[in-house]
Amino acid sequence: MQQSGPNFEGVYGVTTNPMRLAYMMGTIWLLSQETKSRPLNVLEVGSWCGSLALTWRLAPELYNGGKGKLTCIDVRALFIDLGANTNEVSKEMDSALADEEPFKVFQHNVQFFSR
Numbered sequence: 001m002q003q004s005g006p007n008f009e010g011v012y013g014v015t016t017n018p019m020r021l022a023y024m025m026g027t028i029w030l031l032s033q034e035t036k037s038r039p040l041n042v043l044e045v046g047s048w049c050g051s052l053a054l055t056w057r058l059a060p061e062l063y064n065g066g067k068g069k070l071t072c073i074d075v076r077a078l079f080i081d082l083g084a085n086t087n088e089v090s091k092e093m094d095s096a097l098a099d100e101e102p103f104k105v106f107q108h109n110v111q112f113f114s115r
Contacts, residue, residue, distance in 0.1 A: 005112065006054060007049065007109060011093050011096055012051070012096075012102070012105045013049075014048075014093070015049075015051055016051040020052070021052075021055050024052065024055050024056065024059065025058075025059045025063075027059075028042075028059030028060055028062075028063055031064075032060070032064035035064075037067060038067065040060050041071070042056045042068065042070045044056055044070065044071070044073070045073055046073075047072040047074040048102055048106070049102050049106050049109060050072070050106040050108075050110050053106075053109070054110075054112060054113070056070050057113045072106075076097060076102055078094060078097050078098060079097075082094055
């Protein structure tokens with residue numbers, strides 16, 4: 001992968017809705033106010049390609065003095081029933097999962113933590 005920044009292209013950025021990112025940042029801001037800047041530990045379940053993980057990691061740097069830890073988990077296994085989900089995005093996601101591409105993109109994207 002020869003990109004100078006995170007990969008949010010096509011199916012790899014499918015979870016990156018700008019409104020979702022704003023709510024995530026706001027959640028970390030609110031928690032940092034309530035916890036008086038104690039470390040915030042975030043568990044992201046279903047990381048896909050790491051696009052949202054970048055937000056979960058950036059928000060504590062901006063609002064909590066960098067105090068906190070992010071743990072990402074994802075089974076990254078074929079799970080899409082293409083008989084029931086016939087749209088192009090589902091097909092692209094299934095194809096990417098079959099080639100283990102989402103994990104490669106995740107590894108690439110998380111390189112941009114703290115940059």
